[in-house]
Amino acid sequence: MALGEFDLIRRYFQHPLAQPGVHAGVRLGNGDDCALLQPGPGQVLAVSTDMLVAGRHFFPDVAPRALGHKALAVNLSDLAAMGARPLAFVLALALPQIDEPWVQEFAAGLLALADAHGCALVGGDTCAGPLNVCITVFGELPPALALRRDAALAGDDLYVSGSLGQARLALEALRGRWRLPEAALVRCRQRLERPEPRLALGQGLRGLAHAAIDLSDGLLADLGHVLRASGVAAQLDVPALLASPAVGPDVRALALVQPALALTCVLAGGDDYELLYTAPVAARSALERLGRELGLELSRIGRIVAATDAGPQCSLVDERLQPYALPPGVELKGFDHFA
Amino acid sequence: MALGEFDLIRRYFQHPLAQPGVHAGVRLGNGDDCALLQPGPGQVLAVSTDMLVAGRHFFPDVAPRALGHKALAVNLSDLAAMGARPLAFVLALALPQIDEPWVQEFAAGLLALADAHGCALVGGDTCAGPLNVCITVFGELPPALALRRDAALAGDDLYVSGSLGQARLALEALRGRWRLPEAALVRCRQRLERPEPRLALGQGLRGLAHAAIDLSDGLLADLGHVLRASGVAAQLDVPALLASPAVGPDVRALALVQPALALTCVLAGGDDYELLYTAPVAARSALERLGRELGLELSRIGRIVAATDAGPQCSLVDERLQPYALPPGVELKGFDHFA
Numbered sequence: 297m298a299l300g301e302f303d304l305i306r307r308y309f310q311h312p313l314a315q316p317g318v319h320a321g322v323r324l325g326n327g328d329d330c331a332l333l334q335p336g337p338g339q340v341l342a343v344s345t346d347m348l349v350a351g352r353h354f355f356p357d358v359a360p361r362a363l364g365h366k367a368l369a370v371n372l373s374d375l376a377a378m379g380a381r382p383l384a385f386v387l388a389l390a391l392p393q394i395d396e397p398w399v400q401e402f403a404a405g406l407l408a409l410a411d412a413h414g415c416a417l418v419g420g421d422t423c424a425g426p427l428n429v430c431i432t433v434f435g436e437l438p439p440a441l442a443l444r445r446d447a448a449l450a451g452d453d454l455y456v457s458g459s460l461g462q463a464r465l466a467l468e469a470l471r472g473r474w475r476l477p478e479a480a481l482v483r484c485r486q487r488l489e490r491p492e493p494r495l496a497l498g499q500g501l502r503g504l505a506h507a508a509i510d511l512s513d514g515l516l517a518d519l520g521h522v523l524r525a526s527g528v529a530a531q532l533d534v535p536a537l538l539a540s541p542a543v544g545p546d547v548r549a550l551a552l553v554q555p556a557l558a559l560t561c562v563l564a565g566g567d568d569y570e571l572l573y574t575a576p577v578a579a580r581s582a583l584e585r586l587g588r589e590l591g592l593e594l595s596r597i598g599r600i601v602a603a604t605d606a607g608p609q610c611s612l613v614d615e616r617l618q619p620y621a622l623p624p625g626v627e628l629k630g631f632d633h634f635a
Numbered sequence: 636m637a638l639g640e641f642d643l644i645r646r647y648f649q650h651p652l653a654q655p656g657v658h659a660g661v662r663l664g665n666g667d668d669c670a671l672l673q674p675g676p677g678q679v680l681a682v683s684t685d686m687l688v689a690g691r692h693f694f695p696d697v698a699p700r701a702l703g704h705k706a707l708a709v710n711l712s713d714l715a716a717m718g719a720r721p722l723a724f725v726l727a728l729a730l731p732q733i734d735e736p737w738v739q740e741f742a743a744g745l746l747a748l749a750d751a752h753g754c755a756l757v758g759g760d761t762c763a764g765p766l767n768v769c770i771t772v773f774g775e776l777p778p779a780l781a782l783r784r785d786a787a788l789a790g791d792d793l794y795v796s797g798s799l800g801q802a803r804l805a806l807e808a809l810r811g812r813w814r815l816p817e818a819a820l821v822r823c824r825q826r827l828e829r830p831e832p833r834l835a836l837g838q839g840l841r842g843l844a845h846a847a848i849d850l851s852d853g854l855l856a857d858l859g860h861v862l863r864a865s866g867v868a869a870q871l872d873v874p875a876l877l878a879s880p881a882v883g884p885d886v887r888a889l890a891l892v893q894p895a896l897a898l899t900c901v902l903a904g905g906d907d908y909e910l911l912y913t914a915p916v917a918a919r920s921a922l923e924r925l926g927r928e929l930g931l932e933l934s935r936i937g938r939i940v941a942a943t944d945a946g947p948q949c950s951l952v953d954e955r956l957q958p959y960a961l962p963p964g965v966e967l968k969g970f971d972h973f974a
Binding site for chain 1: 645662663667668669670671672673674679680681682683685686688689690691692713716717719724725726727728729735757758759760762763765766767769771773774778781784785842847848849864920
């Protein structure tokens with residue numbers, strides 16, 4: 297193997313955005329013991345880290361360009377859920393061997409998404425080992441406008457962006473548990489492998505939304521995190537959810553033949569990388585405007601209520617607030633990496 | 636396995652330093668999509684990341700407490716080399732399975748070092764996979780005082796802190812290539828498994844030193860990084876180095892029977908986590924004072940000179956600046972994870 301660690305970094309991971317003077321928030325890019333970052337005046341630094349492991353978060357034979365994209369996308373999604381603007385990231389990469397075409401494709405997918413969001417690759421670490429991608433991402437935002445998980449209030453509306461369940465549907469198809477038409481598989485796989493972090497939405501929600509979270513574990517599981525952090529409960533209006541654009545065409549088609557699987561995909565799919573957020577009723581028209589501006593569907597799917605004796609949990613209800621009974625066979629377990 | 640991902644984090648990785656209001660630089664600790672960090676007035680954020688892989692950076696059966704210590708120590712060492720003060724870190728941990736006693740020991744080693752340096756664990760990620768520890772650390776410093784690699788000037792003295800080579804010597808012994816007396820093995824293994832990041836030294840060097848780097852790859856390899864970044868050359872005074880406290884008692888004893896291996900350990904050992912730095916001649920007495928205050932040996936081992944046609948490289952010289960010939964058998968290759 298002729299190419300060493302330092303050559304690899306020089307050849308594929310030197311990012312023009314990290315060069316001196318290019319990016320206001322980057323005082324010093326990669327090549328030193330540390331990078332130096334400076335949030336703008338009145339801003340704090342938002343930090344998140346996510347590790348992707350072969351066989352657990354992606355198929356070992358995944359296209360490297362898609363993997364590069366997704367590894368950064370899932371981190372940017374955390375910035376989006378906080379309302380932060382991306383600034384920079386560091387990459388730690390363990391590779392079984394140096395396969396130059398693979399690394400080139402991985403870097404291309406990674407840096408294309410970084411460029412699209414002005415997020416500079418400012419440092420990292422490369423070593424030999426079982427394939428593992430660990431990214432830590434940095435964003436900036438005024439601290440008072442952070443969209444925290446613990447800020448949901450009784451009376452808030454509950455929203456979700458975009459559409460849910462396609463990534464899970466692709467996973468079911470790739471694992472051979474469900475057969476999808478070719479065109480649907482291509483669309484769903486795109487959602488699984490190349491999620492688009494909702495950064496513009498997250499920043500647009502500053503000052504409008506109360507709490508927000510990104511959907512990585514599944515709608516009900518991630519909603520549970522918000523409810524516990526905020527000490528409130530929720531009523532999820534299942535008919536409103538099912539009638540909304542949050543159920544896209546492929547999942548809607550599935551629902552006609554296999555409703556339990558469709559509900560599993562929507563309620564507990566995982567890997568959606570949409571935003572779930574709460575906002576006061578007074579923000580409804582501003583949120584409609586925001587959705588139109590961004591060309592993004594924002595679906596109102598329920599409400600936040602005071603926690604009862606049953607604790608900070610989510611009830612499934614119909615349009616008359618009566619309990620909604622799911623058909624048998626829906627799997628509602630949130631995604632737990634060790635479960 | 637009864638314990639899930641979220642239980643694991645709640646039980647072992649909730650850090651009192653990351654609770655609200657405890658740490659001035661931590662606006663929001665873990666539990667949300669992002670942590671929020673705020674460097675002090677006039678300070679920027681220094682960021683570094685290091686990944687440790689089983690079988691490559693540590694023996695798979697390493698004591699978990701030592702591994703927790705080392706995973707953070709090697710990251711703090713990068714902050715030290717920049718002159719930064721530790722603020723916070725995030726941890727991404729892939730575990731083959733949840734072994735509670737193992738995790739408890741790992742967390743104890745990790746958080747004891749974090750507490751010793753006021754460095755708050757503010758977030759992370761846990762997943763199933765081949766054992767892999769990835770830490771990203773954050774420090775703060777006034778940007779004009781950063782100890783950069785590209786700041787060495789011709790005429791500077793060249794220094795190294797503490798002592799070199801024991802970690803490599805322990806590695807040779809553990810791999811069965813060299814037999815060490817039991818007491819020496821215990822001492823050397825301590826250096827390999829529980830390095831102490833030179834944070835007080837790094838901050839003490841602000842305004843005194845020009846360039847600095849931490850020694851992870853070996854003295855000559857890391858010196859090479861400084862020389863290339865600064866566009867200068869160096870003369871390493873080998874007799875001065877060998878007479879100095881930079882060669883500690885165990886390596887000194889080795890030199891009597893196996894001089895080539897002793898020189899390999901000192902010049903290319905790796906895993907030393909001492910600081911190598913350059914400083915103007917005018918700083919000598921201030922540096923002597925600093926070493927006394929810290930109770931740390933600071934050895935002057937050469938000088939920075941203008942780069943010649945041969946480029947930014949290091950010459951080995953004797954006290955009369957004549958070329959110093961190493962005995963046969965010294966291995967000078969810098970550590971490359973893919974070599």
